[in-house]
Amino acid sequence: MTDRLKAFLDARPYAQFLGLKPGLVGDDPVLILPFSPHLIGNTALPALHGGVIGAVMELSALAQLTLAHPRHGPHQTIDVTIEYLRPGRPLTTHVRAVLKKVGRRIANIQVEAWQESPSQPIAAMRGHFLLGPES
Amino acid sequence: MNETIPDNAVAARMATSTPQAVALGFETVSMGVGRASMRIPWREDLVEDPVSRALASGVVTTLMDHCSGMAVAAVEEDRFPTATLDLRIDFMRSAAPGAGVVVEAHCYKSTETLAFVRATAWDSDPEDPIATVQAAFVLNGPQSVRPVS
Numbered sequence: 001m002t003d004r005l006k007a008f009l010d011a012r013p014y015a016q017f018l019g020l021k022p023g024l025v026g027d028d029p030v031l032i033l034p035f036s037p038h039l040i041g042n043t044a045l046p047a048l049h050g051g052v053i054g055a056v057m058e059l060s061a062l063a064q065l066t067l068a069h070p071r072h073g074p075h076q077t078i079d080v081t082i083e084y085l086r087p088g089r090p091l092t093t094h095v096r097a098v099l100k101k102v103g104r105r106i107a108n109i110q111v112e113a114w115q116e117s118p119s120q121p122i123a124a125m126r127g128h129f130l131l132g133p134e135s
Numbered sequence: 136m137n138e139t140i141p142d143n144a145v146a147a148r149m150a151t152s153t154p155q156a157v158a159l160g161f162e163t164v165s166m167g168v169g170r171a172s173m174r175i176p177w178r179e180d181l182v183e184d185p186v187s188r189a190l191a192s193g194v195v196t197t198l199m200d201h202c203s204g205m206a207v208a209a210v211e212e213d214r215f216p217t218a219t220l221d222l223r224i225d226f227m228r229s230a231a232p233g234a235g236v237v238v239e240a241h242c243y244k245s246t247e248t249l250a251f252v253r254a255t256a257w258d259s260d261p262e263d264p265i266a267t268v269q270a271a272f273v274l275n276g277p278q279s280v281r282p283v284s
Contacts, residue, residue: 011184011185012182012183012184012191013179013181013182013183013191014180014181014182014183014191014193014194017158017180017181018193037154038154038155038157038158039154039155039158040153040154040155041153041154041155041156041201043152043153048155049153049155049197049201050219050222051193051197051198051199051200051201052155052193052197054193054196054197054200054222055191055192055194055196055197056193058192058193058196059193074184076226076229077192077226078225078226079223079225079226080196080223080224081221081222081223081224082196082221082222082223082224083220083221084218084220084222087218
């Protein structure tokens with residue numbers, strides 16, 4: 001599973017720019033964002049840029065959809081709602097996506113991001129994604 | 136847009152000294168009262184897919200979040216956003232291959248504690264948007280200690 005997740009990340013220059021790594025929590029694939037100074041959006045706290053957290057959650061949703069539906073693609077983001085719960089501290093961030101409903105054309109996906117504990121998420125995302133054509 | 140020199144210290148700092156904004160190459164286009172416009176030039180290492188060569192949607196998300204925060208900071212000198220509360224983005228289409236992206240954000244309402252922003256992103260024509268945003272920010276007032284960097 002992490003091999004396929006790694007292939008997903010390796011194919012995306014922007015995922016390399018962020019420094020994303022594949023990981024597993026239990027049996028669930030997760031994206032791991034190690035801390036790096038260029039991800040900072042607020043130097044006073046300091047905190048990760050909210051856009052970075054949103055971008056990683058969106059990539060996590062697309063990755064999960066790609067793992068579950070490998071014959072379709074590329075998938076496209078239609079809309080996302082990002083809820084910021086706590087500041088993203090300069091620590092490693094974990095992101096896990098759950099496919100709530102995958103229809104013929106549209107998928108509804110929920111994502112959570114956390115740092116030290118999954119019970120203390122730093123952000124959540126809900127979104128709709130358009131399944132890519134079957135190849 | 137009512138263009139002014141970005142003389143608001145907080146807003147100016149957000150444009151030039153935020154590490155993620157610098158890493159992505161954000162540029163301030165203009166600022167006015169409650170309004171901000173920023174752009175990001177296209178760069179090869181920021182694409183979603185080397186074949187399509189479109190800037191990644193996450194890059195657009197970050198630019199829109201950042202520009203929305205700038206618009207809030209541009210409302211009043213002594214008010215600045217501490218945190219994005221939520222951000223809803225609708226993606227109409229991908230950016231064109233090899234194209235940079237421009238964002239215009241408008242903080243259309245702020246209260247004691249909250250600010251509400253709409254923003255639009257496009258590549259070549261504002262009438263043909265890539266994405267639109269609706270966001271809410273939590274504000275710090277003049278009684279708060281301002282961050283220094």
